[in-house]
Amino acid sequence: MAAKETLVMKFGGTSVGSADALVKAAQIVKDARAEYSRVVVITSAMSGVTNLLLDSASRAANGSVESLPAAESTLREKHFSAADSLIKDESLRESTKREIDSLIRALVDLCKAIAVLGEASPRAMDAVASLGERMSVRLLEAVIASAVIKSKAIESTAFIITNAHYQNAHPDFKITTEKTRAVLNPLLDEGIVVVTTGFIGATPEGGITTLGRGGSDYSAAIIGSVLPANDVWIWTDVDGVMTTDPRIVPSARTLPEITYSEIAELAYYGAKVLHPKTIRPVVDAGIGLRICNTFNPSHPGTRLIANTPFDSKARNGPQIVKAVTAIRSQRLITIEGRGMLGVPGVAARAFGAVASTKTSVPLITQASSEQSICFAVPSEAAEQVINALQNVFADEIKDEDIDRVWMTEDVSIITVVGVGMRHTPGVSGLVFTQLGDSDINIFAIAQGSSEVSISMVVDAADTESAVKALHGLIVASSKV
Numbered sequence: 101m102a103a104k105e106t107l108v109m110k111f112g113g114t115s116v117g118s119a120d121a122l123v124k125a126a127q128i129v130k131d132a133r134a135e136y137s138r139v140v141v142i143t144s145a146m147s148g149v150t151n152l153l154l155d156s157a158s159r160a161a162n163g164s165v166e167s168l169p170a171a172e173s174t175l176r177e178k179h180f181s182a183a184d185s186l187i188k189d190e191s192l193r194e195s196t197k198r199e200i201d202s203l204i205r206a207l208v209d210l211c212k213a214i215a216v217l218g219e220a221s222p223r224a225m226d227a228v229a230s231l232g233e234r235m236s237v238r239l240l241e242a243v244i245a246s247a248v249i250k251s252k253a254i255e256s257t258a259f260i261i262t263n264a265h266y267q268n269a270h271p272d273f274k275i276t277t278e279k280t281r282a283v284l285n286p287l288l289d290e291g292i293v294v295v296t297t298g299f300i301g302a303t304p305e306g307g308i309t310t311l312g313r314g315g316s317d318y319s320a321a322i323i324g325s326v327l328p329a330n331d332v333w334i335w336t337d338v339d340g341v342m343t344t345d346p347r348i349v350p351s352a353r354t355l356p357e358i359t360y361s362e363i364a365e366l367a368y369y370g371a372k373v374l375h376p377k378t379i380r381p382v383v384d385a386g387i388g389l390r391i392c393n394t395f396n397p398s399h400p401g402t403r404l405i406a407n408t409p410f411d412s413k414a415r416n417g418p419q420i421v422k423a424v425t426a427i428r429s430q431r432l433i434t435i436e437g438r439g440m441l442g443v444p445g446v447a448a449r450a451f452g453a454v455a456s457t458k459t460s461v462p463l464i465t466q467a468s469s470e471q472s473i474c475f476a477v478p479s480e481a482a483e484q485v486i487n488a489l490q491n492v493f494a495d496e497i498k499d500e501d502i503d504r505v506w507m508t509e510d511v512s513i514i515t516v517v518g519v520g521m522r523h524t525p526g527v528s529g530l531v532f533t534q535l536g537d538s539d540i541n542i543f544a545i546a547q548g549s550s551e552v553s554i555s556m557v558v559d560a561a562d563t564e565s566a567v568k569a570l571h572g573l574i575v576a577s578s579k580v
């Protein structure tokens with residue numbers, strides 16, 4: 101009998117993206133079920149599907165439905181070819197395909213309606229976006245059943261209850277807890293593997309919402325924390341969290357352990373391993389989290405660990421810097437003027453103006469002379485942000501209290517992350533020397549008061565050399 105109690109596992113888009121991947125996923129579920137008596141499986145849409153759905157809806161909003169037949173046949177081919185090769189039982193295979201087909205037809209109907217209206221509301225976009233997970237959950241259920249494991253597919257709209265903030269909905273944890281337990285526990289207690297949709301929820305009135313792009317990780321964290329589970333495993337297509345992007349530094353390696361605050365910084369600074377919202381529910385509930393590779397399941401992956409006090413004699417040596425990331429395609433915006441000195445409220449108005457454009461700001465610096473405020477925004481939002489700032493400060497610009505509001509060309513934010521930096525003087529010196537030695541100019545610097553990361557803004561052309569140079573510090577520090 102299974103030794104451990106409850107496990108929640110989430111499979112990402114590539115982990116369910118083909119017949120081959122689905123076979124691996126089913127085997128993983130089987131192995132997990134031998135170890136745990138209660139297993140919940142959360143699935144993303146098959147890779148590429150959510151993008152295709154959203155693209156069809158956006159085209160429809162512009163009045164174009166010509167690409168719909170192509171989208172339909174891509175979706176059929178993707179799901180049906182997997183169903184044909186993996187679902188042995190004919191009636192199960194046919195009923196699964198029929199259900200998926202009716203979801204594909206729902207896409208066509210929704211897109212036609214959007215085209216007639218000439219616009220897609222956030223609610224309509226969520227109705228469309230939810231279809232991918234609603235298809236994959238049926239496919240995965242049948243594939244798992246074909247591997248002779250008792251399983252049942254349930255759409256998470258039945259128990260993840262959210263507010264009506266479509267496209268980025270927030271769960272109501274109280275109702276979600278009650279419903280999740282009420283719906284899932286009876287099945288789990290019977291040993292049935294529950295397969296459910298990632299990324300989606302419903303308002304109390306039943307409107308389908310989504311939790312934001314990449315939200316299936318968050319779904320896993322929500323379900324894991326409310327049940328609660330002993331562990332949450334996120335199955336993806338890499339061996340875990342890496343020291344940096346291996347496309348830039350081929351010697352990048354998997355980190356066996358990472359603390360919650362480190363991974364939060366990494367997720368924030370562009371490493372797409374885990375949806376940033378995933379961390380909070382599992383930390384709050386004290387649940388273990390592991391990131392592992394569907395295509396290399398015997399690899400232990402990366403374990404998230406509590407923020408233990410830094411021990412310089414830890415077995416891996418003092419890993420002061422643990423990872424390096426880059427966010428590309430950013431612009432630095434600077435508001436400059438001697439008239440800003442000591443005037444309260446300038447920063448509040450500046451960021452109010454930025455917020456009015458719905459742009460989020462990954463990095464801010466202000467020198468103590470208070471004569472300039474400088475921050476980064478994604479390049480595609482920069483023009484709009486500049487306009488908003490010029491509007492809000494029109495008077496100050498006229499009176500020359502603000503001399504100018506300007507932006508750079510494309511830059512990258514390079515971030516080094518490591519909890520050990522908090523207790524180690526001289527890390528920033530090492531970081532800057534490393535960049536200086538590689539002739540890389542730094543435009544701006546920011547360090548959060550948590551001291552878990554230092555970010556530097558460099559010219560877009562220096563992105564790769566900056567990452568390489570700073571990755572050198574990881575190798576150096578782990579050899580000490």
Ligand code: ASP
Nearest residue numbers: 144150299313314315316
């Ligand atoms: N399918 C959704 C997306 O692509 C959610 C997820 O995969 O996490 O954003």
Ligand code: MG
Nearest residue numbers: 112113314317
């Ligand atoms: Mg993802």
